[in-house]
Each structure stands twice: as C-alpha cells, then as structure tokens.
Amino acid sequence: MMAAVRAAWFADRKRPAVWTVTATWLALALVFGIGVPYLVHLALAGDPKEASSAESLLAAVLPGQLVPTGIGLFPLFGGAILVILGALVVGNEYRWGTWNLVFTQRPRRAQVMAGQAVVLCGLTLLIAVLTFALLALTTGALAAAEGRAADWPSAGRLAAAATGAWLICTAHAALGWFLAIAFRSATTAIAVGLIWTLVLENAVSALALALSPLTVVQKVLLAPSSGALAGALGARSQFDGGTPGVLESSNALVPTLVLLGYVLIMFAAGGWLAARRDVG
Amino acid sequence: MDGLDLRVHEGEVLGFLGPNGAGKTTTMRMLVGLVRPTSGRIEVLGRPPGTPEQLARVGALIESPAFYPHLSGRDNLRLAARYAGVPERAADRVLAEVHLTDRAGSPFRTYSLGMKQRLGVAAALLKEPNLLILDEPTNGLDPAGVTDIRELLRALGRRGRTVLLSSHVLGEVEQICDRIVVIDAGRLVADGTPDELRGSLGQAVLVIDADPADRAADCLRGHDGVRSVELVDGRLRVTTDPALAATLNRRLVEAGIDVRELRPVRHSLEEAFLTLTAPARPPMAEERTGRQEPATTTGGLR
Numbered sequence: 380m381m382a383a384v385r386a387a388w389f390a391d392r393k394r395p396a397v398w399t400v401t402a403t404w405l406a407l408a409l410v411f412g413i414g415v416p417y418l419v420h421l422a423l424a425g426d427p428k429e430a431s432s433a434e435s436l437l438a439a440v441l442p443g444q445l446v447p448t449g450i451g452l453f454p455l456f457g458g459a460i461l462v463i464l465g466a467l468v469v470g471n472e473y474r475w476g477t478w479n480l481v482f483t484q485r486p487r488r489a490q491v492m493a494g495q496a497v498v499l500c501g502l503t504l505l506i507a508v509l510t511f512a513l514l515a516l517t518t519g520a521l522a523a524a525e526g527r528a529a530d531w532p533s534a535g536r537l538a539a540a541a542t543g544a545w546l547i548c549t550a551h552a553a554l555g556w557f558l559a560i561a562f563r564s565a566t567t568a569i570a571v572g573l574i575w576t577l578v579l580e581n582a583v584s585a586l587a588l589a590l591s592p593l594t595v596v597q598k599v600l601l602a603p604s605s606g607a608l609a610g611a612l613g614a615r616s617q618f619d620g621g622t623p624g625v626l627e628s629s630n631a632l633v634p635t636l637v638l639l640g641y642v643l644i645m646f647a648a649g650g651w652l653a654a655r656r657d658v659g
Numbered sequence: 660m661d662g663l664d665l666r667v668h669e670g671e672v673l674g675f676l677g678p679n680g681a682g683k684t685t686t687m688r689m690l691v692g693l694v695r696p697t698s699g700r701i702e703v704l705g706r707p708p709g710t711p712e713q714l715a716r717v718g719a720l721i722e723s724p725a726f727y728p729h730l731s732g733r734d735n736l737r738l739a740a741r742y743a744g745v746p747e748r749a750a751d752r753v754l755a756e757v758h759l760t761d762r763a764g765s766p767f768r769t770y771s772l773g774m775k776q777r778l779g780v781a782a783a784l785l786k787e788p789n790l791l792i793l794d795e796p797t798n799g800l801d802p803a804g805v806t807d808i809r810e811l812l813r814a815l816g817r818r819g820r821t822v823l824l825s826s827h828v829l830g831e832v833e834q835i836c837d838r839i840v841v842i843d844a845g846r847l848v849a850d851g852t853p854d855e856l857r858g859s860l861g862q863a864v865l866v867i868d869a870d871p872a873d874r875a876a877d878c879l880r881g882h883d884g885v886r887s888v889e890l891v892d893g894r895l896r897v898t899t900d901p902a903l904a905a906t907l908n909r910r911l912v913e914a915g916i917d918v919r920e921l922r923p924v925r926h927s928l929e930e931a932f933l934t935l936t937a938p939a940r941p942p943m944a945e946e947r948t949g950r951q952e953p954a955t956t957t958g959g960l961r
Contacts, residue, residue: 386741395729476725480735480782483691483719484742485711491742658693659684659722 383486383494391498396467401506404460408510411622412452413440413517442518443530446540447621449514451614453544454605455577455624457510458551461503462572465555468499469649470565478658492650499556503548511541536613543612543631547605550638551576553645554601560649576602584626599637608634660686660696661845667790667823672816674836674853675825678936682845683825684722687792690823691719704790715743718788720796724779728768732759732778735767736785743786753781758807772799780808791815791822797831809835829928839928843936856931865904867895867911868920875916879907894920901925 391397420436423429439448472478482488515531522529532540554576558568580602587593597603606616606624611631615621628634660682667673677683688694689701692709706713726735736750754763757777762770770778776799783791796812797805805828812835815822826832832839833853841849841856849856869875876888876895885907886898897907901923911918 382741382744386738389734389738389741390727390730393727393730393734475728476723477727479693479721479725480739481742482693482709483714483717483721484739484786485714485744486742487711488709657688657695659688 380486380490380493383490384497385494386481387491387494387498388501391468391502394468394471396471397464397502400460400464400467401502401509404457404506405509405513407456407460408449408452409513409517411456412448412514413521416440417521437525437527440518441522441525441527441530442515443532445511445515445518446532446536447613447615448518449511450540450544450609450612451622451625452510453507453547454602454609455622457544457548458576458602458605458624459573461506461548461551462555462558462576463569464502464506465499465552465557466559466565466568466572467555468502469495469556470559470563470568473559473563474565476659478653482658488654489650492646492653496553496556496646496650499552500549503552504545507541507544507548510544511537540612543608543635546635546638546642547608550601550605550641550645553642553649557645557649557652560653598633601638601641604634604637604641608638660689660699662699663842663845663847665840665847667821668838669789669821670816670819671837672812672822672824672835674832674839675823675842676829676832676839676932677842680844681842681936683842684794685845686842687719687721687794687823687825690792691717691721693721715786716789717792718783718786718790719792719794720776720779720783721792721794723798724775724782726767726775726778726782729766731764731766732770732774732781733763735778736782739782739785745786749785749787750781753784756784756811757781773801773804776800777804777808780811789821791820793822794825795827796824797826797828805831829932833928841932841935849931849935853928856935857926857928859931859935863899863901863926864924865895865897865899865901865907866920866922866924867897867907867918868893869895869911870917870919874914875911875918878911878914878916882907882910 416436417440420433420440423433423436438444472481481491486494519529555568555572558572559565562568562571580600583593583600584597584603587597602624603626606626607628608631609625610616610628611634614625616625616627617623619627663682663686665686675683685694689696690703690708691714701708703713704716727738730738733750733754736753737747740747740749751760751763754760757780759774759777759781762774767775767778776796780793780796783793797808800808809831812822812824816835816837824832824836836853838850838852839856840847849859851859867875872890872893872895876890879885879888879895879897884899884903889896899907904921904923908918908921
C-alpha cells in the first residue's frame, strides 16, 4: 500500500496539470475573494453615499473576515476546479494508456487506486491550506496598507474552516475522480461533473425554493451540502450578499456527513470499477 | 480466445505467432491480469495472473509502450520501480541495457518510436523477472536497434530467463526462439520448434540443374521417395526427402547425366505460418499439439 502511495505521489507531484489547476484556483481565490471586493471598495471610497458599502467591502478583505471570506469561495468556485483536478489525475491514465504500466508492476489494482485516492486527499488538503495561507498573507498585507488592526480569527476557527474547505475540495475531487474512471476519460468526466455540480444541482436548489419536497433531495446533493457547510462555518449566503453557492445554515453536521459520504462512496465506487474492469 | 492451452517451459524463448486479430495481445493481457478470461484457468509461475506474487516475477511490454509523456524516461522507470517495490537505481541499469542512458533525462514525449520501444523493454526488465512477456518489442526499431534487442533476448535466454515473444518479423522469431506456437482465431494451430513447423509442410524440394534436363526428369520419376518432378526454368524441382539427395545424384551420374547443381530448398517459416493460418485450412491443433507435450511444466505457464 505504501509503495502505491509513494508512486502515486511521485506521479502527481510531477504532473503539470496538478500545479496548473492549483495555481489557477489560488489566482481565482485571490481575485474573487480579495481583489474584486477591494477594487470595488476603492471605487466606492470617494463617494460619501456609499461609505458604508465601501467600509463593509474593506472589512471583508481584512484578517477579521478571513474565515467567512475564505470558506465562502469553496462551494462554487473551488468545487468546480476540484472536479477538474480529480478528473485529470486519473483520467489521463486512460488517455496515455499508463494503466498498462501501473497495473503490471506489483500492487493489486485496489491498492493502486487506494494509493491514488490517498494522494488526491493530500493534494486537496494542500490546496485548502495554501488557500487560507495565501488569503491570510494578503489580508494581513491589506490591513497594514490600510492602517487597520489585524483582528485575526482564533486558531480553532481557522482550523475548522480549513478542515471544512478540505472536505468540500475532497468531495468534489472524488466526484471528478470517479467520473473519470466511469467514463475512462478526463474530458467527459469534467464535462459531466461541471454540468452536474454547476447546472443540475443548482437547478434543483432553485426549484427547491418553490417545491418544498425537493429540499430533502437538496440536502444530499454535493454543491448544496458544500454551500450549507460553508454557511455553517460563517460564510454569508448568496441571498445575504455573500458568495454564490453559499447557503444559510446553522448546522454543520448534516452537510459534513453528506460530504463524507460522497468522499467514501466515490472513492470506493471508482476503486471498485478500476479494479474490476478489463484494461486495454 | 477459444480453449487455448499454452505452456511455456522454464528458460525457453517461445515465439508467439498469429495473424492480426488472432488473440495474441489478448492472451498476453490475460497473462498479466489486465484482462480476465470469461472461463478457464490461467496460472503464470504457479500463480493466478495479476496477483502481487505473480506480477513481481513477470515483466511485460504489451502493445505499444505507454508512459507518462511529461516524465523523462528515467522518471518513468523510477515511477514503475516504486510501484514494483524495486530500488530506483534499477532504472539506470535497465536504461544502460537498452542503450538509452544518453536520453534518459528527456521527456518521453520527445522520444522516437524506437526509443519508446526500448524504454518499454527496459520497463519490462526492471524487476529482473523470471518471465518476460514482449509484444512486438522490435516494432519501430532501426536495424541496429533490432539487432540490439535480438542480442538482449538471446542473452536473457542464455541466462535462463523465460521469454514469451510475439512478433510479425518471422526471421527474428526463427533466430531467437527455441519453440514457436501459432494461434489463429483464438485457437492453437501449431506448436513446435522452427524446424518442426517448417517440416510440417511436408517434404522439401531439391533443385537440380542437370543436362539434359528432360532425361534427368524421366530418370527421377518413379524413383522411390520421389513424389513429384517438375521442370521449371530449365531446372528440376524434385519433391522428396532431402536425405535422398546423394542417392538421386548417384542415379543421375550413373545414367550419364551431368549434374551441375543439386541443393535442397527448405520451406520457410513464413510459408509454414501462411499455410497454418490460411482461412480455408481446418484447425490442426490436435495433430500438432499432441506430439509437443512438454516434459515438465514446473515453474512454467499453463
């Protein structure tokens, strides 16, 4: 098992797609989490009628709002990027035909797939931590530049937010990973995964506002659960002027269990399929 | 595959032949567990295919070599070594064996077809396997590369490694392999040494340049062991056992006929292959496999 993990880490850390997707996500997080609100703040700052809006926009990019600003980015933007990452790390094995090489070395296929899943979980943890680290650096720098006090969140709250972000990332990456195995293709998995999470699940969420029976379905969907977890961890909902994808929620347990379920089911189903099907 | 019973003896280089679509690659995939048979049983080195114990002792290059395009040749082998649980320094050893050390640091995507093929062979050698399964290993290699791989396979055979080699280059198979099996439409149609396969076509032909040719033809017709005599381009083509060459020569000389040349022409492996796999020919598995029963299957593949 450890051999499979070491090998999968070797392959993934040298895979350009991993770092391209990670860099793209970090850039998006900076632009949408900090850059855009701060630029709008600057644009409104000179207008006395918009003073309160400008002040709340500035507050959102200072250390005191690090947790809600950071976690709020993950359900919609982060989820989509992580579906792509999960699909790429396994889907390209089919495109390049490298399963022939990997599956004929020594470990059982189930061990190979478990190794891949472990490394993907490591990558998503890295992405969640890097995101909060980058946002912390930027908000700290902005606080210094604006002459504001750096009112940092507690370590426990920050750790909870990073863990929640990791879970959201891993659940989405696991979906992309499973779809790539199911379709034996990264591109099909990305297309289906994005349509599923961005279009279909959001459509169900929108319909649930009018059709109350759909709220039960909504609770077990990936994107709404991610939004609910982010809301429970302090992010403002999209209906409250917050980030798209975030839902108002006071309970983190249910969305956490749903997301954990996605992680376990997607990895187990993907591993089972890859181990069972013929290669070539 | 259709009831294929294939045994590879320990330490032999076995040629695995068949026309396109005969099932060679599918068979090889089954031997390493990439494809599962719908029925029947496979044991490789006494283990079911695809188990860690079996894979640890088998090296394979099946179809075209597939590696990570962004990784160098060396890194691809280091990755395979990690999966295989062998020291990463083994990568440099096998790169040297296939003469790829100079380009070991270049990305795989920049390799020529021949270099990719060499890397595929290197990956198969990485575990120092007891059994090597090679599907068209010289595909795309230049003549020097073909010679290198051929020498490498011969050396492996001398070192007691068991090699299952699929190739469309029959001359190569003839030179390297101790034994050849031929499959067609998923069934075994022949199994024997290269000489036995050639011999399976029946008697060889003696080409005789004699003067006068028509008298020589009359003289040989009806001789014991001579099946036919044809006059082609002024020379006789006599279908017979080559061991009768001296007797026939004596008969012609005693009849006052000048014999300028007398040479046996053996059937080529290509002729044997084409005959064995001709669409109209009925399957010959029973008659050929019967006399090739291996003495032992210990450590082999069945």
